[in-house]
Amino acid sequence: xxxxxxxxxxxxxxxxxxxxxxxxxxxxxxxxxxxxxxxxxxxxxxxxxxxxxxxxxxxxxxxxxxxxxxxxxxxxxxxxxxxxxxxxxxxxxxxxxxxxxxxxxxxxxxxxxxxxxxxxxxxxxxxxxxxxxxxxxxxxxxxxxxxxxxxxxxxxxxxxxxxxxxxxxxxxxxxxxxxxxxxxxxxxxxxxxxxxxxxxxxxxxxxxxxxxxxxxxxxxxxxxxxxxxxxxxxxxxxxxxxxxxxxxxxxxxxxxxxxxxxxxxxxxxxxxxxxxxxxxxxxxxxxxxxxxxxxxxxxxxxxxxxxxxxxxxxxxxxxxxxxxxxxxxxxxxxxxxxxxxxxxxxxxxxxxxxxxxxxxxxxxxxxxxxxxxxxxxxxxxx
Amino acid sequence: xxxxxxxxxxxxxxxxxxxxxxxxxxxxxxxxxxxxxxxxxxxxxxxxxxxxxxxxxxxxxxxxxxxxxxxxxxxxxxxxxxxxxxxxxxxxxxxxxxxxxxxxxxxxxxxxxxxxxxxxxxxxxxxxxxxxxxxxxxxxxxxxxxxxxxxxxxxxxxxxxxxxxxxxxxxxxxxxxxxxxxxxxxxxxxxxxxxxxxxxxxxxxxxxxxxxxxxxxxxxxxxxxxxxxxxxxxxxxxxxxxxxxxxxxxxxxxxxxxxxxxxxxx
Amino acid sequence: xxxxxxxxxxxxxxxxxxxxxxxxxxxxxxxxxxxxxxxxxxxxxxxxxxxxxxxxxxxxxxxxxxxxxxxxxxxxxxxxxxxxxxxxxxxxxxxxxxxxxxxxxxxxxxxxxxxxxxxxxxxxxxxxxxxxxxxxxxxxxxxxxxxxxxxxxxxxxxxxxxxxxxxxxxxxxxxx
Numbered sequence: 001x002x003x004x005x006x007x008x009x010x011x012x013x014x015x016x017x018x019x020x021x022x023x024x025x026x027x028x029x030x031x032x033x034x035x036x037x038x039x040x041x042x043x044x045x046x047x048x049x050x051x052x053x054x055x056x057x058x059x060x061x062x063x064x065x066x067x068x069x070x071x072x073x074x075x076x077x078x079x080x081x082x083x084x085x086x087x088x089x090x091x092x093x094x095x096x097x098x099x100x101x102x103x104x105x106x107x108x109x110x111x112x113x114x115x116x117x118x119x120x121x122x123x124x125x126x127x128x129x130x131x132x133x134x135x136x137x138x139x140x141x142x143x144x145x146x147x148x149x150x151x152x153x154x155x156x157x158x159x160x161x162x163x164x165x166x167x168x169x170x171x172x173x174x175x176x177x178x179x180x181x182x183x184x185x186x187x188x189x190x191x192x193x194x195x196x197x198x199x200x201x202x203x204x205x206x207x208x209x210x211x212x213x214x215x216x217x218x219x220x221x222x223x224x225x226x227x228x229x230x231x232x233x234x235x236x237x238x239x240x241x242x243x244x245x246x247x248x249x250x251x252x253x254x255x256x257x258x259x260x261x262x263x264x265x266x267x268x269x270x271x272x273x274x275x276x277x278x279x280x281x282x283x284x285x286x287x288x289x290x291x292x293x294x295x296x297x298x299x300x301x302x303x304x305x306x307x308x309x310x311x312x313x314x315x316x317x318x319x320x321x322x323x324x325x326x327x328x329x330x331x332x333x334x335x336x337x338x339x340x341x342x343x344x345x346x347x348x349x350x351x352x353x354x355x356x357x358x359x360x361x362x363x364x365x366x367x368x369x370x371x372x373x374x375x376x377x378x379x380x381x382x
Numbered sequence: 383x384x385x386x387x388x389x390x391x392x393x394x395x396x397x398x399x400x401x402x403x404x405x406x407x408x409x410x411x412x413x414x415x416x417x418x419x420x421x422x423x424x425x426x427x428x429x430x431x432x433x434x435x436x437x438x439x440x441x442x443x444x445x446x447x448x449x450x451x452x453x454x455x456x457x458x459x460x461x462x463x464x465x466x467x468x469x470x471x472x473x474x475x476x477x478x479x480x481x482x483x484x485x486x487x488x489x490x491x492x493x494x495x496x497x498x499x500x501x502x503x504x505x506x507x508x509x510x511x512x513x514x515x516x517x518x519x520x521x522x523x524x525x526x527x528x529x530x531x532x533x534x535x536x537x538x539x540x541x542x543x544x545x546x547x548x549x550x551x552x553x554x555x556x557x558x559x560x561x562x563x564x565x566x567x568x569x570x571x572x573x574x575x576x577x578x579x580x581x582x583x584x585x586x587x588x589x590x591x592x593x594x595x596x597x598x599x600x601x602x603x604x605x606x607x608x609x610x611x612x613x614x615x616x617x618x619x620x621x622x623x624x625x626x627x628x629x630x631x632x633x634x635x636x637x638x639x640x641x642x643x644x645x646x647x648x
Numbered sequence: 649x650x651x652x653x654x655x656x657x658x659x660x661x662x663x664x665x666x667x668x669x670x671x672x673x674x675x676x677x678x679x680x681x682x683x684x685x686x687x688x689x690x691x692x693x694x695x696x697x698x699x700x701x702x703x704x705x706x707x708x709x710x711x712x713x714x715x716x717x718x719x720x721x722x723x724x725x726x727x728x729x730x731x732x733x734x735x736x737x738x739x740x741x742x743x744x745x746x747x748x749x750x751x752x753x754x755x756x757x758x759x760x761x762x763x764x765x766x767x768x769x770x771x772x773x774x775x776x777x778x779x780x781x782x783x784x785x786x787x788x789x790x791x792x793x794x795x796x797x798x799x800x801x802x803x804x805x806x807x808x809x810x811x812x813x814x815x816x817x818x819x820x821x822x823x824x
Contacts, residue, residue, distance in 0.1 A: 007668040007678070025463050046645035051462050051638065056488040060455035063448065067428070067459025070446065071467075075459075093449050117684055177681035177707045178664060180671045221426055221444040222464045228390075228439050230447035239393050239439060240447075285707075292706035367706050 004183040010174040011036035011078075013145040013181045014104060015044065017152035018076050020183070021191060023102075024050035025073040027064035029057050029083060032116040033172040034106035037078040058083035062090040066099045070229065072194060072220035074156055078104035081114060081123055084130070091165055092131030093231040095254060098208070098216060100159035100194070102152075107171040107284075109362050118362035119172035121284055121335040127167045128313050134251060136258040139167040139313040140267065143174060143287040145181040150189065151310055154267065157192035162257055163216050169312060171335065173285035173364050194218060197225065208250075209236040214257055258314050266316035269308040270323065272298060276305025278374065279324050280357075281344055282333035283309040285364065290333040290357075292367045293374070304374075309340070317347040329377050330354045333370055385412040388422065390442050397436055399507075401595025403554035403580030407501050408437055410560030410578075411470070417565055420468065427470045428457040430482060433508045433582075434474035434501040443470075451481030454489040457496050465635035468568060469496040475516035476506050479535055483515070490544035493572045494634035498546075499564065500537055500575065503582035511585030522589040537577040538626050547572035549627040553579040553602035556623060563625065571633050579606075579621075649784070650709050651776075652694045652726050653718030655684075658773030663695035665795050666777060666787065670699045673791035679707045692722055699786050714784050715751070716776060717743055727751075735783060737776070754783070756818050762811060771811035778815020789816060 006016070015037055018026075026045055028038040038054065045052040051068070055061040058079050065075035079087065084105045094101055107123045109115035127139045138158055142148040148170065155166040197217035199205040201224035210216050219225040232240040233247045241247070258265065271294055273279065282290040287308040294304045307323050309316070324330045324344075330353060332341040338356045345351035357373040359365040372382045389412075398404050415425065425443040429435035431450035438445040444467075448456045457469045478486055478500045489496060505523060506512040513523035518534035541549045548570040552559035560578060567574035581587060581598035592598050607613040609624035651659040660682050667678035682695040696709040711731040716738075717723035723743045730736055730751045738745055740755040762768070762775045774796075781787055789812065796808050 005672055007664075007671045007680075025459070027459060043645065046638070046642040049642060049646070053458070053462055053638075055455065055458070056484055059452060060458070060485055060488070063452045063455035064459030064462070066448075067446065067456040067461075068463040069459075071460055071464045073463050089449055090452065173681070173707065177679055178667060179679045179704070179707070180677065221446070221460060222423065222467050224423060226422060226442055226444050228445045228447060230439070231449055232447070237392070239390075288705045288707060295705070364708055366708070366710065368710075 006181045013148040014152050015040040017149040021153045021156035022074045025068035025075045027053045027055050027061040028077045031080045031083045034078045034080050058086040062087040065101050069099045070221045076102040080108045081110040088130040094165040095135045096231045097229050098163040101165045102155045104168045106175045115362045124339040136255045137313050141169045141284045153189050160192040171285050206236040207238045262314045267310035271306040273305040277303040277328045279327040279330050280306045286333045289365050293370045315343050320347040324348050333357045388412045399584045401583040406554040413561035414564035425468050428453045430477040432474035432477045437472045454485040472499040475502045476514040480515045487544040490546040490573045492634040497567045497574045500577045501580045503580050505586040507582050541575040546575045547629050547631050548574035550625045551577040552623050555599040555602040649714035650712040651716045652722035655691050655693045660695045662773040662777045663697045667697045669787045669791035669795045673794050679704045774808050774811040775815040778812040779819040782816045782819025
C-alpha cells in the first residue's frame with residue numbers, strides 16, 4: 001500500500017494541497033458544500049502549529065485571513081455562494097492593499113440560498129466582478145482531485161508572487177465525490193514563499209514601491225518596519241492619497257499586474273484538439289462529462305476534442321481563439337446559463353458557431369445531455 | 383513632547399475639525415503607550431472607517447486601516463497569528479456598534495486580548511452627521527430632521543453581557559483618566575473596552591445646540607460622575623465614569639495554545 | 649453500482665469502504681459519490697460507486713449493473729434504473745419486490761442474519777458489503793478487511809469482520 005495514495009473527497013484534496021503549500025492560518029464559517037474543508041483544517045492546522053478559527057460570519061473570516069496574512073502567514077478561507085457574496089467587500093480590500101490570500105468557493109446552485117446540496121457553476125462572473133470598482137482577479141478551477149491539488153498549490157504560489165487574493169472555484173460535484181489522490185512528495189511541486197524586503201532596520205521601507213519586475217517585497221506586521229495599510233488609494237508609504245497621479249498609477253498597477261500576464265497565467269488541458277472538428281470547452285466537474293463524451297465518440301470515429309480551462313480569470317482569450325480556430329463548432333459545457341459561453345463568443349472569430357451545452361436544474365450534466373445537444377448542432381437531430 | 387515620537391508627522395496635518403475630541407483621545411492613547419514603555423514594533427493598530435479610524439494613519443505603529451465595521455475581525459486575525467503583539471483598535475460609535483456590532487460582541491465573547499476603544503461622539507461625522515446607534519432619542523441629525531426615535535446601546539452593559547473582561551468609560555474632559563484607562567486596558571489580558579465620550583462640535587454639537595467644543599466638554603464634566611457616587615444616587619440620569627469590569631478569564635489565544643499542544647501530542 | 653437505503657443505515661459508508669478498497673489496496677480506479685438532502689437521518693440515501701481499470705471521467709452511475717436497495721422507498725425509487733440483466737439485491741425484511749423488474753433480484757435475510765449472529769444492527773451495512781463482493785467479486789475480501797482495519801477502532805473490528813463473513817456466506821450460497 002503506497003503511503004501517499006488517498007481515497008478522498010475533493011474538499012480533502014484541497015486541504016491536503018493547502019497544507020502542502022504551507023497554509024498556516026485558516027478562518028471560516030460553516031456552509032454547505034464547503035464545510036469539510038473547515039472541519040479537516042480544524043484538526044490539521046494546530047497539529048502542525050498553525051491556527052484555525054471559526055469566525056462569526058464570512059465577512060469576519062475574510063477579514064481575519066487578511067490580518068493573519070499581514071503577519072507573514074499563508075492564509076485561506078473556504079465558503080460557498082452566500083458566504084462568497086458576503087466576502088466581496090473585503091476581497092476588494094485584499095486586492096487594493098495587495099494581500100496574498102486564497103479563497104475557496106465550492107459552488108452550489110444560486111441565487112440566494114438556492115440549492116445547497118447540488119452542484120452548479122454559477123459564480124464564474126461573481127468571482128470576476130463581485131467586488132466593486134475596476135480591478136483584476138485570479139481564479140482557478142479543476143475537474144479532478146489531482147488537479148484540485150495542483151491548482152490549490154498554484155493558487156498559493158500565485159497569491160505570493162502577485163500579492164493578490166486568488167479564488168479557487170470548485171463545485172459541489174467534485175468537492176463531494178471521492179477518488180484517488182496521490183500526494184506529491186515534498187519538493188515535487190514548487191512552492192513560492194513570501195517575498196520579504198531586504199531593507200534593513202533603520203532604513204526607509206516603502207511597502208508600496210514596486211521593484212523593477214513589478215513585485216512588492218513585504219515586511220511582516222510585528223517586524224522592524226512599520227507602515228500603513230489601507231483600502232484607500234495610497235502612495236508608496238501606504239498612506240491615503242487622492243492625488244490623481246497616485247490614483248491613476250495604483251489602479252493601473254493593480255489591473256496590469258495580472259491582465260498583462262494573461263497568457264502566462266493561463267492553465268488549461270487539451271484532449272484530441274489536433275484534428276478536432278468539434279471542440280468542447282469546459283471546466284470543473286462539467287469537464288468530466290465532456291471528456292467522457294469526447295473519448296467515447298472518438299472510439300466511433302467522431303473527431304471531437306476538449307479544451308479544459310483551469311484558469312478562468314484573467315480569461316485566456318487568445319489561447320481559446322487559437323485552439324478553436326479550426327473548429328466547425330465550439331460547444332461550451334457548463335452548469336449555468338452560459339457565463340463562460342459569453343466569454344468564448346467574445347474570444348473566437350466566429351461567435352455564431354459557439355453553442356451551449358448546459359444544465360441548470362441541480363442535476364449534474366450527463367454525457368447523454370451533451371451528445372443530444374451536439375447532434376442538434378450537427379443537424380442530426382437527437 | 384515625548385509622545386511626538388509616536389506620530390508620523392510626515393502625514394500631518396490630520397483631517398479632524400477644530401475642536402474635535404479625537405485628538406484628545408489620540409493624545410491619551412500615546413501617553414498610555416509611553417508610560418508602558420512599549421516598543422513601537424510590538425503595537426498593531428487596526429481601525430475601520432470614519433473620522434476615528436483615521437487615527438491609525440497618524441501613529442508610527444504597524445497600522446491597518448480597514449473597512450467599515452470590521453476592524454475587530456481583522457485584528458482577530460493579526461492577534462491569533464501573532465499573540466505576542468499588542469492590538470489596539472480605535473473605533474467610532476457607528477463603526478463599532480452598528481455595522482461592526484456583530485464582530486464587537488463576538489470578540490468580547492472570545493475574550494481575545496485586544497484593546498477596543500469606542501470613540502463615542504454619538505454621530506456619523508465623516509458622512510455628514512447622520513444619527514448612530516449611540517445617538518439616543520430626541521437627537522437632531524441629518525437623517526433625523528424631526529429628532530431620532532432610536533434608543534441607544536449602553537456600551538458598558540453591552541460589553542459586559544457579551545463577555546468583555548475589562549470595561550471602562552470616561553470623556554475627553556477627563557484627560558488623565560483617558561491615558562490611565564487605556565494603559566490598564568492594554569495591560570489587561572483579555573478583551574478590553576474603553577468608551578470615551580468625545581465631542582463632535584461640527585455635526586453633533588451644532589445641530590443639537592450644545593455650543594462650542596469647550597461647552598461640550600464642560601457638559602461632559604456636568605453630566606458624568608464617578609461610578610457609585612452620591613451624585614448618581616441623587617440624579618440617576620448622570621452617566622457613570624470609571625472601571626466597571628476588571629476580571630481574569632481565560633484568554634482566547636492562550637486557550638488556543640492548549641489546543642495546539644493537544645493536537646501536537648496526539 | 650448503486651447502494652440505496654435510508655439515512656443512518658450506512659450505505660454511504662459501505663460504498664466508501666468498497667471504493668477505497670478498490671483504489672488503495674487493489675490499485676484499481678474508483679469514484680464514489682452520493683446524493684443527499686438537508687436531513688442527516690432518515691430520508692432516501694443513494695451512493696454511486698464506479699470501479700474500473702481505466703480512468704473514470706463521468707462520476708455518476710446512470711444504469712447500475714449492481715443495485716442494492718435496503719428500504720422499500722429506495723427500492724420503489726431506484727429499481728427502474730437498473731441495467732437490464734443486472735443484479736438487484738434487497739433485504740427480505742425491509743423490501744417487498746415486484747415482478748416487473750428486468751433484472752435478477754436477490755432477496756436475502758441480511759438484517760435477520762446480522763441480528764441473529766451478531767446482535768448489532770450497526771454492522772448491517774458491512775454484511776451487505778460482504779454479499780456485494782461475494783456476488784460481484786469486484787474486490788477481494790482481504791482488501792475490504794484492510795480498509796476496515798484502517799478505519800475502525802480495534803474494539804469494533806471483530807464485529808465488522810464477522811458481519812463481512814456473514815454477508816460473504818449469504819452470497820456464496822447463491823448460484824449466479
